[in-house]
Amino acid sequence: MDKIQFSPSLMTMNLDKFKEEISFLNSKVDSFHIDVMDGHYVKNLSLSPWFIQEVRKVSHLPLSAHLMVDKPDYWVDQLIDINCEWICMHIEVLNGIAFRLIDQIHEAGLKAGVVLNPETPIDVIYPVIDKVDKITIMTVDPGFAGQKFITNALQKIVDLKELRHMHDYHYLIEMDGSSNRQNFKKIAAAGPDIYIVGRSGLFGLSESIETSWNLMTKDFQEMTGLSLQ
Template structure:
């Protein structure tokens, strides 16, 4: 599997929405859309409506990251807006995880599970075999620009070991501080998908095309690999 890159669109310049999406459509592997309710995290960002507008402009997979207290209130509208992945936090679904996983699958979407830094992997052991993507937060959720939590490197290694030992098929994704300082560490630990935000992409240059090329060059230099890029 090639390393994949998922731009975090809460970090993009929304005044240049059309321009930036047009550039990213030929480069990114998927899009990461954060939906926050102001309760699970003290911030409010994008929405199912944003997904519906993005859906009209791209054929790439859209990953809806539900940082909300009650994901059951968002699954219907997020799926109907066009999300391909619906990623929910283990901290919010463990009281009814199987029902919500089934609901996501019934929409034809893929199931993502997200773990906060302090949440152990064994929280999801009853249903890990059902998921398509495991997202490991390497910062506390809710705000961009936080420092990398180094202890999460071992959690990534453990997630990879669990997958290999049990022949599971989920991909491993990291959300938080994916950039020049962490690319090598995360790749060596076993990460598959890098969510890139301000420090990893958008702050590298005002021109998104140039910023992407810089990100790609940095990643290749840090990891000594050419095995990245658009799925085409």
């Protein structure tokens, strides 16, 4: 089995411990997940390309930008300018611009992903499925942390794994939303490649990031029976 990957959602970290938490996680996780919200696609504002540049000062890991925005082309240009390794866009706003933006990201030497809301079926991404490097399945509605887990969204992970095997596609499968002790067993049964962990699964477990990490890994192994080595 391929190594299980974790990508902490920095929107949910303790920003007053920015350097401490990222410095600790640098040796533990595989990437950092950074939500970029414009206040329009979702009714919230969050992190920005400037924040990504700040993370770069203290981390060597790949950074994955999740664009919850109405106009992804505007943000893609900015993220290419700062060389963000992964640029992930909601398929719901890509009609008419998906191929152009994916090609633009690839031409810059970066990786392109698409994100599906819980109610969005996977057939919507079939036109670009052979071009993307990552597919993120939302198991909560986008825009706010701490929402109720939507179990039936996990079937899309199962279906995407089958499609990848059948057609030799190269994308990674990522899940985003309430990845924590309560849901680890269900998520692991579906089998994503990357788990995004936020406040309920990691940052909110303790005031200490080291203690939080140890609790999260203990929870994951107890609930799934899987090793993280």
